[in-house]
Amino acid sequence: MAHVHVIANQKGGVGKTTVTVNLAAVVADTLGRTPEETPVLGVSTDPQASMLEWATRVGDELPFDFEQCDDNPRVLSKLRAITRYAHIFVDTPGSLENQPILEEVLRQADDVIVPVEPEPLAFSPAARTIQKVIAPIGVPWRVLINNWDPRDGETDLKQTRDYLALKRFPTFNTVIRRYKLHARAAAEGVTVVQYPKNRVALEARQDFFKLALEVLGGLTSQVKPGHSGNAVSTGPGAGVA
Numbered sequence: 001m002a003h004v005h006v007i008a009n010q011k012g013g014v015g016k017t018t019v020t021v022n023l024a025a026v027v028a029d030t031l032g033r034t035p036e037e038t039p040v041l042g043v044s045t046d047p048q049a050s051m052l053e054w055a056t057r058v059g060d061e062l063p064f065d066f067e068q069c070d071d072n073p074r075v076l077s078k079l080r081a082i083t084r085y086a087h088i089f090v091d092t093p094g095s096l097e098n099q100p101i102l103e104e105v106l107r108q109a110d111d112v113i114v115p116v117e118p119e120p121l122a123f124s125p126a127a128r129t130i131q132k133v134i135a136p137i138g139v140p141w142r143v144l145i146n147n148w149d150p151r152d153g154e155t156d157l158k159q160t161r162d163y164l165a166l167k168r169f170p171t172f173n174t175v176i177r178r179y180k181l182h183a184r185a186a187a188e189g190v191t192v193v194q195y196p197k198n199r200v201a202l203e204a205r206q207d208f209f210k211l212a213l214e215v216l217g218g219l220t221s222q223v224k225p226g227h228s229g230n231a232v233s234t235g236p237g238a239g240v241a
């Protein structure tokens with residue numbers, strides 16, 4: 001059975017598609033894809049299909065298989081039963097209208113990644129998604145701070161972490177920093193694993209390898225109760241009062 005990882009936040013522009021594509025790419029690249037076979041499937045349930053456009057531009061270099069599935073709830077309800085892949089990463093729509101699609105995939109999820117930008121004032125949509133949609137389904141979820149620009153200093157990052165701690169939202173240690181490389185990747189038809197081998201690209205790529213380690217490490221902690229550390233909220237919506 002595949003592990004299903006859902007990337008969700010009903011606010012648009014927070015990095016769902018960026019995170020889905022690059023996380024799927026590093027996991028596929030690391031777990032050993034061959035030209036014929038890959039252990040990873042990427043799925044987009046977003047009718048806006050930005051992941052489809054990106055995947056199409058990457059073409060044969062895409063390290064994972066891809067399906068656009070926004071109009072087929074029957075397929076979505078069977079994601080967990082897919083045996084051909086070890087991991088499935090699911091991109092979801094950034095709007096309230098598409099909530100039934102989101103709920104369908106959340107019911108299939110082993111874990112949920114909620115990207116937020118380090119702007120505390122922009123948090124209410126993320127908190128709403130967590131409290132109203134993700135937590136009631138009872139899947140483990142964690143917040144991911146994405147698009148932090150170190151040149152802006154630590155203040156916003158610290159305020160974001162403080163807010164998340166106050167809310168008792170489980171949060172990834174990894175922060176995905178802002179890089180022009182990420183912003184251009186979709187248009188240029190590349191994923192992090194195709195970035196050049198210079199220092200900046202290595203740093204940009206490193207964030208996604210760290211995230212992958214946390215995501216896949218979280219799966220181990222879920223099957224071994226008592227060893228979860230602070231990695232994963234295993235209770236339904238732990239910390240959400």
Ligand SMILES: Nc1ncnc2c1ncn2[C@@H]1O[C@H](COP(=O)(O)OP(=O)(O)O)[C@@H](O)[C@H]1O
Nearest residue numbers: 012013014015016017018147177178179182183
């Ligand atoms: N870490 C990042 N560094 C640079 N640009 C980013 C980063 N994350 C997202 N972006 C850019 O922000 C915009 C919104 O990201 P996207 O992944 O499309 O969000 P969503 O899928 O949540 O709507 C895109 O232009 C994307 O390239």
Ligand SMILES: [Mg+2]
Nearest residue numbers: 016017046050
């Ligand atoms: Mg998107």
